[in-house]
Amino acid sequence: MTKKIRSDLFFLKQYGFNDSLLQTIFQLSLDPIKSIFNNENELIMEIESMFTEKDRELARDYQKYKSFKFELFNTETFFKDSSSKIYFKYDQNDLTAVIPEKIMPLFMYSKGDVAQLSLDKKRVAIVGTRKPSEKSIELTKKITQEYVHNNYIIVSGLAEGIDTVSHETTLSLGGKTIAVLPTNFNEIYPKTNQDLANFISEEGLLLTAIGPKENTYKSSFLDRNKYVANISNLVIIIETNLKSGTMNTIRNAFESNKKILFVDQGDEAINNKIFEFGGEMLNDK
Known part of the structure; x- marks a missing residue:
C-alpha cells in the first residue's frame, strides 16, 4: 500500500x-x-x-x-531508463541520510551510478563563478585533480564556468562526479552542457529535485545550492562575488556545518564574508 x-x-x-x-x-x-x-x-x-x-x-x-x-x-523516458531512480522524502536511503528532512523535497530524482551517494564515499563540492578568470580555471583543474587522486567524488551544479571545469576535469581523469541540477533531465541548463550531462549520467550521477513535468523557478537554483552543500563532506570555493549563487552555497554549507575552504579572492570584503561563514583560506600557489 x-x-x-x-x-x-x-x-x-x-x-x-x-x-x-x-x-x-x-x-x-x-x-x-x-x-x-x-x-x-x-x-x-x-x-x-x-x-x-x-x-x-x-x-x-x-x-x-x-x-x-x-x-x-x-x-516519459525517465521510466524506461534503468539507471533512473526516484527518492521519497520519508524513506530511509542514502539521499535522505545526507539531506535533512527540513530541506529534502517530497521527491528527488537521479540518473546514473547511485553508489556515489553512499555514506562511505568522500564527496567534495568545487564551485564558483560562471565567468572565471584564467587563473581560477587553472586552479580549479589543479584542485580537482588533487581531490580526484585522493578518491573524492567531485560535486558541482553543472553551471557554466567553475562548475563545468570541475566536472570536465574529473571525467578527463577517470574520476566520479555528481551534477546537481536546477532543472529536470529533459531541460538541461545551460543547453551547452547537454553533452556533459549525458556523459555524467553514464560515468557519474545526475541529481535533481525537479520532476519530469515540473517547472524550474529562480528558487530552484537556490535549492540546488542547498543540495550541493548537504551531500558534500566539504565545499571548496574558487571564485565568487559578494552576491552570487556561490555565496548562497557557502551560506548553506555553513548552516549544514560543512567544512569550507576557499581561494584568496583578492578582495578583502569577499574574503571577510567567507571567513564569517567559517571558511578557511587555501594557499593557491
Whole structure:
C-alpha cells in the first residue's frame, strides 16, 4: 500500500498539486486519490486548508488527471531508463541520510551510478563563478585533480564556468562526479552542457529535485545550492562575488556545518564574508 501511495503522490505532484498538501495527506495516512478527488478533504480541516486555488481547479476533473497519468507513464523516458531512480522524502536511503528532512523535497530524482551517494564515499563540492578568470580555471583543474587522486567524488551544479571545469576535469581523469541540477533531465541548463550531462549520467550521477513535468523557478537554483552543500563532506570555493549563487552555497554549507575552504579572492570584503561563514583560506600557489 505504501508503494502505491508513493506512486500516487508522485503523479499528483507532476500534475501540479503542491508539496504541502501532498505531504499532509501522507502524514495523515490518507488515500491521496480519495482525499483529493472525492471531496473527502471537506471532512478533514488539515487537508482543506492546504488546497490552493490551483489545487482546487486541478481536483475538479479526475478523468483529466487519469489521462495525464497514463500519458506520462507511457511516454516519459525517465521510466524506461534503468539507471533512473526516484527518492521519497520519508524513506530511509542514502539521499535522505545526507539531506535533512527540513530541506529534502517530497521527491528527488537521479540518473546514473547511485553508489556515489553512499555514506562511505568522500564527496567534495568545487564551485564558483560562471565567468572565471584564467587563473581560477587553472586552479580549479589543479584542485580537482588533487581531490580526484585522493578518491573524492567531485560535486558541482553543472553551471557554466567553475562548475563545468570541475566536472570536465574529473571525467578527463577517470574520476566520479555528481551534477546537481536546477532543472529536470529533459531541460538541461545551460543547453551547452547537454553533452556533459549525458556523459555524467553514464560515468557519474545526475541529481535533481525537479520532476519530469515540473517547472524550474529562480528558487530552484537556490535549492540546488542547498543540495550541493548537504551531500558534500566539504565545499571548496574558487571564485565568487559578494552576491552570487556561490555565496548562497557557502551560506548553506555553513548552516549544514560543512567544512569550507576557499581561494584568496583578492578582495578583502569577499574574503571577510567567507571567513564569517567559517571558511578557511587555501594557499593557491
